[in-house]
Amino acid sequence: MxxxxxxxxxxxxxxxxxxxxxxxxxxxxxxxxxxxxxxxxxxxxxxxxxxxxxxxxxxxxxxxxxxxxxxxxxxxxxxxxxxxxxxxxxxxxxxxxxxxxxxxxxxxxxxAGSDSSRLSDELFAFASVVSDNPSLRDALSDPARSRDDKAALVASLLEDKALPATVRLAQQSLAGTYRTVSTALTTYQQVAATVHGQRVATVRVAHPLAEADRQRLTDALSRQYDRQLHLNVVIDPDVIGGIRVEIGDDVIDGTVANRLDEARRKLAG
The missing domain is CATH 1.10.520 (Peroxidase; domain 1)
Known part of the structure; x- marks a missing residue:
């Protein structure tokens, strides 16, 4: 802030x-x-x-x-x-x-106490659901629906599946103090990371990372940035292969798609 x-x-x-x-x-x-x-x-x-x-x-x-x-x-x-x-x-x-x-x-x-990592993961997962589901996104932003109605919808999606802290923050995202619900949820993830001395790294890969690979990547990035990182992994077939990491304004793009784009630009030049 x-x-x-x-x-x-x-x-x-x-x-x-x-x-x-x-x-x-x-x-x-x-x-x-x-x-x-x-x-x-x-x-x-x-x-x-x-x-x-x-x-x-x-x-x-x-x-x-x-x-x-x-x-x-x-x-x-x-x-x-x-x-x-x-x-x-x-x-x-x-x-x-x-x-x-x-x-x-x-x-x-x-x-959320010791469940802080789970909280971050749940906020990211809900943000992804909102982003990928236009009908849900429209329902949560519909000015004709009351905030209580929207909060009940969020509760029906998350209660018994997510932490109480996740439900609270997801419902707070409806208040309109941030530009969109997705923006609010992203901010909450950053707050959660900051509270625990971390930064958020968004990792885009074509296929899910094995737990050992995820841990190695977390350790390597944490050493590079001299701070513990929380990884949000996005499965994106468009990357084809390799990995793209976004940490704040920093982007590390080692994807096959990026290398192909660079090769096309060189050929075009």
Whole structure:
């Protein structure tokens, strides 16, 4: 998440508060749900958002207002994070709900505990299903359908098959705060990787990788980037053979298709 100036400092401080709360045994899933709900309310109520981020209003007054509104609606740990948030300075008012939503994503990722790798795999798998299924993609983006209806559809697809954290994030992707559901799911994968000190590598191959080959590739890329990587493997017959790796803006293309394209360009030249 890219923020500037005071907002970047505020998010860093709030991240530390969140980490302290979670280490103290707070229900990470509940905090995630609370912060996401409040982020949505702040976007929907510009008057409240302006007051919450107005530097001319005394911090204690803003904190009192937040306690009055949310004391009986959110977990005590969530309320502490919210009161800390409104006491901070924000570069622009929209950075407050954006930051709360980011903290929500982090909290839900952490709720998966030792299943974090499974969470990343499930998010990637669901994103692939959405991408490859136009009717599902249309259903999830249909403005005529309520968000509750879309959330129920997601639940019917994932419940009893995926982690609760996966279901929560998949349903959050429907909120419209990201350009598309697929963009939201990709962002959540990156958040999950960052939370665990990893980066995401998307690997395209013509055929599934054997587990030993997958592990060797993971180890080699992790050494090259000096960070543990989480591999998302995409089976793409168009690569013909070889492998294509995408890590952020870096692309390592060792596919047969790419070599054939290079040969054609040389012949054409």
């Amino acid at each position: 890219q923020l500037r100036g005071a907002s970047a400092d505020a998010l860093a401080a709030l991240s530390e508060v969140l980490e302290s709360k979670l280490q103290g045994g707070t229900d990470a899933a509940r905090v995630g749900d609370d912060l996401f709900t409040v982020a949505g309310l702040l976007r929907a109520e510009p008057g409240l958002r302006r007051v919450a981020t107005d530097v001319s209003v005394d911090a204690s007054a803003k904190q009192g207002l937040i306690r009055e509104i949310f004391a009986d609606k959110v977990d005590a740990a969530s309320l502490d994070i919210l009161t800390e948030a409104v006491a901070r300075r924000w570069t622009v008012s929209r950075d407050l709900p954006d930051s709360l939503e980011h903290l929500s994503e982090v909290s839900i990722v952490k709720s």
